[in-house]
Each structure stands twice: as structure tokens, then as C-alpha cells.
Amino acid sequence: MNTPPAIAFDAVEQVFTGNDGAPIHALSDLTFSVARHEFVSVLGPSGCGKSTLLRLVAGLIAPTGGSVSIFGYPVKEPRDEIGIVFQKPTLLPWYSVINNVTFPMRHKYGRVESKDRARALELLDLVGLADFADKRIDELSGGMQQRVGIARALLLDPDILLMDEPFSALDALTRDEMSFELLRIWRDRPKTVLFITHSIPDALLLSDRILVMSERPGCIREEIKVPFERPRTLETLGDPEFTRLANHIRNRLFSKPVAA
Amino acid sequence: MTNLYDRTTTMSLRQQVLRLLDRFTPALAFVVLIGLWEISTRVFSIPSFLLPAPSRIIADGFAVAASTWAGHIWATMRVALIGYLLAIAIGIPLAVGLAKSRFLARTLYPALIIIQSTPIVAVAPIIVVTLGAGDLPRIVITFLITFFPIVVSTTTGLLATPEELIELSRSLRAGTRREVMQVRLPYALPYIFSALKISTTLAVIGAVVAEFVAADKGLGFFISFSTSFFKIPQAFAGLVFLVILSMLLFRTVGFLQKRFAPWSLPKNER
Numbered sequence: 173m174n175t176p177p178a179i180a181f182d183a184v185e186q187v188f189t190g191n192d193g194a195p196i197h198a199l200s201d202l203t204f205s206v207a208r209h210e211f212v213s214v215l216g217p218s219g220c221g222k223s224t225l226l227r228l229v230a231g232l233i234a235p236t237g238g239s240v241s242i243f244g245y246p247v248k249e250p251r252d253e254i255g256i257v258f259q260k261p262t263l264l265p266w267y268s269v270i271n272n273v274t275f276p277m278r279h280k281y282g283r284v285e286s287k288d289r290a291r292a293l294e295l296l297d298l299v300g301l302a303d304f305a306d307k308r309i310d311e312l313s314g315g316m317q318q319r320v321g322i323a324r325a326l327l328l329d330p331d332i333l334l335m336d337e338p339f340s341a342l343d344a345l346t347r348d349e350m351s352f353e354l355l356r357i358w359r360d361r362p363k364t365v366l367f368i369t370h371s372i373p374d375a376l377l378l379s380d381r382i383l384v385m386s387e388r389p390g391c392i393r394e395e396i397k398v399p400f401e402r403p404r405t406l407e408t409l410g411d412p413e414f415t416r417l418a419n420h421i422r423n424r425l426f427s428k429p430v431a432a
Numbered sequence: 433m434t435n436l437y438d439r440t441t442t443m444s445l446r447q448q449v450l451r452l453l454d455r456f457t458p459a460l461a462f463v464v465l466i467g468l469w470e471i472s473t474r475v476f477s478i479p480s481f482l483l484p485a486p487s488r489i490i491a492d493g494f495a496v497a498a499s500t501w502a503g504h505i506w507a508t509m510r511v512a513l514i515g516y517l518l519a520i521a522i523g524i525p526l527a528v529g530l531a532k533s534r535f536l537a538r539t540l541y542p543a544l545i546i547i548q549s550t551p552i553v554a555v556a557p558i559i560v561v562t563l564g565a566g567d568l569p570r571i572v573i574t575f576l577i578t579f580f581p582i583v584v585s586t587t588t589g590l591l592a593t594p595e596e597l598i599e600l601s602r603s604l605r606a607g608t609r610r611e612v613m614q615v616r617l618p619y620a621l622p623y624i625f626s627a628l629k630i631s632t633t634l635a636v637i638g639a640v641v642a643e644f645v646a647a648d649k650g651l652g653f654f655i656s657f658s659t660s661f662f663k664i665p666q667a668f669a670g671l672v673f674l675v676i677l678s679m680l681l682f683r684t685v686g687f688l689q690k691r692f693a694p695w696s697l698p699k700n701e702r
Contacts (some may be wrong), residue, residue, distance in 0.1 A: 230599075232599055258599075259596070262594070264597070266695055279614055280604045280606050
């Protein structure tokens with residue numbers, strides 16, 4: 173029996189009404205699918221509808237045309253199979269670190285049991301913050317806060333992890349560190365990951381496949397299979413093929429070739 | 433080396449003195465101001481019915497029996513507190529309604545603005561006539577004066593909640609009640625607390641205005657009563673208690689915020 177893909181977009185169109193009342197075509201004729209436990213990056217210029225795409229998968233908005241399905245079921249509302257990591261850590265400063273991680277339980281079911289706390293501690297350990305469980309959020313650096321965000325997204329053990337430019341607010345060094353962290357986490361807890369980014373190196377380092385999007389109205393301009401062996405390391409970044417692919421994507425992103 | 437050591441200790445001593453000075457500057461400034469006031473009333477022989485000397489205010493204040501003071505203070509505090517707590521109890525749920533329902537916002541907001549635009553001092557006599565004697569009209573006046581900032585600030589805070597936090601809540605399908613209780617209201621707390629602080633002083637103003645219009649007890653009544661008999665130093669003593677009452681209420685709210693919601697304060701105030 174053929175298992176349905178984790179995420180499937182079929183001719184999806186998204187039209188918003190702008191502030192002036194004119195329609196804005198965010199996405200047009202978007203078709204792609206993501207297999208279970210695959211790591212797929214969506215790469216595109218700002219305003220190409222990447223975030224819209226993520227919100228469609230999350231069930232936070234409904235498509236104006238076409239269909240979005242998860243494991244073969246059309247998305248009608250947010251589902252438990254999905255965890256979201258936002259661009260900003262989006263933590264709640266009135267809760268401690270551990271209570272931020274258990275927040276999905278508290279928010280969804282109104283109570284947190286000891287097994288949830290144990291699970292949260294396990295996840296904090298996974299993201300390298302075991303010693304910070306009882307700290308306040310403002311005692312953590314930006315990178316640590318984003319790790320808490322990742323632990324929180326994993327609490328309900330989702331099959332699909334949606335990441336909306338999760339490292340874009342971090343400095344360059346922390347970013348690289350977090351990318352390798354994410355690879356390690358993904359190896360320990362295989363998930364279907366849809367990773368929205370505008371960083372070509374991030375996309376190449378992390379993904380099995382990259383979907384390169386065009387400017388608005390967003391559609392897929394090219395699909396790139398990333399050939400590097402896993403586990404990927406710092407050496408991967410130095411591979412000549414890495415540079416070649418990065419240049420290739422860069423040229424696809426800008427419709428006109430860029431002269432230095 | 434010894435030289436260097438000596439220098440650092442003198443530096444730290446100097447710094448200590450400066451730090452002490454810095455710490456007590458507000459108190460010192462206050463004492464100097466009172467002193468200047470005392471001296472100028474004596475030097476220029478200002479009559480006490482124009483501007484009584486601080487010493488005279490203290491003396492006349494002590495001439496009034498402690499139980500009399502207690503009665504007036506309690507009367508004002510009771511009205512101010514009940515009106516204030518009522519404004520919180522009604523204002524915050526109303527703000528939630530205004531933030532969550534476009535219909536409520538569109539129907540109630542204009543009415544709220546009309547209430548706020550009406551000078552409460554002018555309405556006070558009418559309210560007293562309508563609601564009769566007793567605490568009720570005073571509580572209503574205090575309520576009306578404190579209520580508006582609480583509603584407006586709370587609504588602003590509820591609506592200022594970042595979109596991503598709301599999306600997090602929606603992605604968990606937690607429902608509106610939990611969204612408000614666990615996300616929007618805590619997020620609005622800094623806004624709510626700043627309104628609660630402003631409203632403490634407004635509550636005392638409301639209670640005093642109400643007592644000016646009709647009362648047989650309370651600090652507002654005491655001040656207007658004293659002035660009508662030209663007992664200006666005694667009126668000033670009543671004023672001192674009003675200031676203390678206002679400051680106490682203000683400080684209590686500040687303390688509660690620090691105790692129960694320290695994260696809602698700026699970092700240097702925690």
C-alpha cells in the first residue's frame with residue numbers, strides 16, 4: 173500500500189485582500205510534497221509567500237484554491253501532528269524555562285502532569301539546556317531562547333516540525349552552531365521538517381531537498397536534491413560542490429545574474 | 433604597590449560617600465524644601481491663613497484627636513478602595529470584551545468616551561442627588577474617575593499581544609478562554625499595572641471630590657469644613673494625610689507588581 177506523503181500541496185493558490193482592497197496573489201499553482209522524515213527547505217526572496225506556505229500547513233489559514241493535506245487528510249484546522257518553531261522565540265516571559273516547554277500541555281489541556289514535566293526535562297536535555305530548567309526567560313541568550321522554542325515544539329511529539337526562519341534573528345556564529353544542533357536533534361528524533369529560510373548555506377547544510385521559490389506570486393522555480401552524505405559536518409561547508417550549488421541557487425533566486 | 437592600594441581605598445571611600453549622598457538625595461531635598469518653607473513664612477511673616485508654616489501645620493494636626501483623624505482617613509480610604517476595586521473588577525472583564533468582540537467595541541467604546549469626556553467633578557452633584565446620601569454616590573464617583581484608564585490600558589495591552597503568540601495558541605486549538613487567560617492577559621499585565629498605578633491617585637481624587645459635594649466624614653469633608661472656618665493649618669494637615677494615603681496606595685500596587693509579576697517591570701526596577 174502506498175503511504176501518503178507527510179505534506180502535500182496540490183495546485184495551491186493564496187490570494188489576500190490588501191489594505192487598499194486590491195487582491196494580492198501570495199502563492200500561485202503551488203504543487204509539491206514532502207515524504208515522512210524528510211528535511212525540506214523552502215528558500216526564497218522576502219515576500220515570496222514562504223510564511224504563508226507554512227501557515228497553510230499549520231492550518232492557521234485556509235487556501236483560497238487547491239488543497240493542502242497532511243498524511244493524506246486535507247488540512248481544515250491546526251492539528252496535533254504539527255509543532256511550530258517561530259522566527260522569534262515567542263516564549264512567555266511570565267513562565268520559567270520548563271513551564272515554557274510544558275506550555276502546550278497547559279494551554280491545550282489545562283494541566284501539566286509529572287510525566288509532561290519529565291518529558292520537558294528530557295527535551296531540554298536534548299537541546300542542551302538541562303541546567304536551565306528553572307531559569308527565567310530573560311536570563312537566556314537569543315540562541316538559548318530559540319532552543320527552548322524548539323523543545324516546546326517537540327513536546328507533543330509531532331510528526332511534522334515547521335520552522336519559520338528560526339535562526340534569522342540570531343548572530344552568524346550562533347546560527348552556525350544552531351544549524352549543527354538542529355541536525356543532531358533531527359538525527360536523534362527523526363521528524364518531517366519543513367524549514368523556511370532565506371539562507372542558502374543553511375538550506376544546503378540541513379536539507380534533503382530544497383524548494384527554490386520565485387518572487388510573488390510564489391511558486392516553485394526549482395527543486396534541488398542535496399547530494400551530501402549525512403552526517404554533515406563543517407567539512408561539508410568546504411566541499412566544492414557546496415559552493416557550486418550555492419552559486420547555482422543564488423543565480424536562480426535573482427532572476428538576473430548578479431555581477432560582483 | 434602600597435601607594436596604589438591606598439589610592440584605591442580612598443577612591444572607594446569617596447565613592448561610598450557619593451553613593452550615600454545619592455541614596456539620600458530625595459530625602460535631603462525634601463528636608464531642605466520644608467526648611468525653606470518654614471524660614472520664609474517666618475522671615476516674611478506670612479499669615480497662617482495664607483500659607484501656614486510646617487511647624488504650625490504639625491501642631492494644629494496634633495490638636496485634632498487621633499480618633500477623629502482615624503475616622504476621616506478610614507472614610508476616605510474605604511470609598512477610594514471600594515471604588516477602585518470595583519473599577520478593576522468591571523474594567524478588566526470589559527476590556528477583554530472590547531478586545532475580543534468587534535461588536536462590543538463598536539457599541540461600547542463611544543459610550544465610554546462620552547463618560548470620560550464628561551467632567552466628573554461637574555457630574556458629582558447630580559450623582560449625589562440621584563443616588564442620595566451614604567457611600568454609594570461617593571463610590572460611584574470614584575469608580576467613574578478610575579475606571580477609564582484601566583479599560584483603555586487593558587484593551588491596548590490585550591490587543592498588543594504579538595501575532596506569533598496568538599498563532600501559537602491557535603495552533604494548539606486551546607480556545608478563546610485559555611488564549612485570554614494564559615496569553616493575552618499576562619501579556620497585558622505591564623499595561624494593566626501602569627493603569628492601576630495611575631488609578632490609585634485618581635481614586636483618592638474621586639473620593640475627595642465626592643466628599644466636597646456631600647459628606648459628613650472623610651478627609652475631603654474635613655478640608656472643606658476646616659477652610660470654611662478659616663482653620664487653614666488644620667486643612668493643610670488634612671492634605672498631608674491625603675498625600676500619604678495616595679502614596680501608600682500607589683506604593684502598594686508597585687509592591688504587588690514586584691512581588692507577583694516582576695517580569696512585567698523594566699529590568700532595573702525588578
